[in-house]
Amino acid sequence: MIFSKSCVYGLRASIYLASISREKYMSIKGLSDKLDISFHFLTKILQELTAADLLESMKGPKGGVRLSRRGSDITLKEVVEAIDGPAIFTECVLGLPGCGHEKPCPMHDMWEGTRDKINDVFTTTSLQDMSKEGKEKDLRITPDGKFIWS
Amino acid sequence: MIFSKSCVYGLRASIYLASISREKYMSIKGLSDKLDISFHFLTKILQELTAADLLESMKGPKGGVRLSRRGSDITLKEVVEAIDGPAIFTECVLGLPGCGHEKPCPMHDMWEGTRDKINDVFTTTSLQDMSKEGKEKDLRITPDGKFIWS
DNA sequence: ATATTTTAAGACAAAATTGTCTTAATTCAG
C-alpha cells in the first residue's frame, strides 16, 4: 500500500471534514461512525493532525474536531506528511540515505520524475477539491457503500 | 516508504545479478555480503523471486541463484510485483476495493495519471537498464559506500 | 559412498504498525 492505514484514515477524515461547516466541531465518535473507523484509533490519528495544526480540537459537549484553515487552503500533501512523513515525496526508491542529484542510485533518474509528479498532484490538490469532487458526484470514501456526505 | 524492505532488498539483489554473468550461479552468502543484507532474510526474499520464476536456484557447491532470463528481459515491475504484489500499480490511494473508472473515489482522477506513470516507468525499465546505469557511472546500491560492482 | 557446500523450509524472535481500553483533563448544560 502506498500510504499507511493511519494515513488513509487521516485522509478520509480530513476530506470529510472539508465537506461540512468549519464553524462547528464534529465529534470524533460521529466521524468514526460515519467513516467506519475504530473510534480510539481514529482519535490517535486525528491527534497527529491536530498536533500538525491542520485540525483544531475542543473538549466537552459540542466539542470535537474541525479544520484549522479553509479546506481550499490545506493540501493533501500536508495531511500525508503529518502522518506518514515526507519520505514518499522525497525519498530514494532503494532507500539510500543522501540519494540525490549529487550522489544518485541507479534508479534515481528513472524515479525522480515520477516522484516529482506525486509531489505535484498532492501539493496542488486541496481537501476542498476532494470533498467537492466527492460530494458533487456522490462518491464513496469508505469501503462499504453506506457512506453518505450529507 | 514506497516499497517494503523486502522489496528494496529484492530490487538491489536482482539489479546486481543483472550486472554479472548469467552463466554461473552466485551464492546467496556472497550476495548478502556484497549487499550488506542479512543472509537468512535475503534467502527468503530470493526464494520469492525464484518462486516467481525470475531467478533460478541451484543447491550445493557452485550453487546459488541467477537470473532466469536476460536482464534486459526482466522489468522492475516484475520484481516489485513478485514481492510486494501489484497494489502499487493498480490500487486506489484510499484503499477502496473496486475503486476504478466505474466506481471511483474522490481521489481516483487525481491519482490515476500518476499511478499510470509509476506503472509505465517500472514496466519500461529493465534490470539491465539499472545495472548498466549503475556500473557505467559507478553508483552505489547500498547505504554504505563500500559496495563495488566488479 | 561420504563429506562439504549450498539452497529450502519453517520455527521462532524482535520490531513496527494497527487496534483497544482505561484514566485524566476540559468544556458545556443545568
Add this chain to the structure above:
DNA sequence: CTGAATTAAGACAATTTTGTCTTAAAATAT
C-alpha cells in the same frame, strides 16, 4: 457547583513485517 460529554494521553494487545536460527534436502568433489 455538579454531572455529562468529549478529547488527551498513554498503557496494553493483536497483527504484520522484519530478522534469526535450525534442520532437511540436494548437488559437488574427493
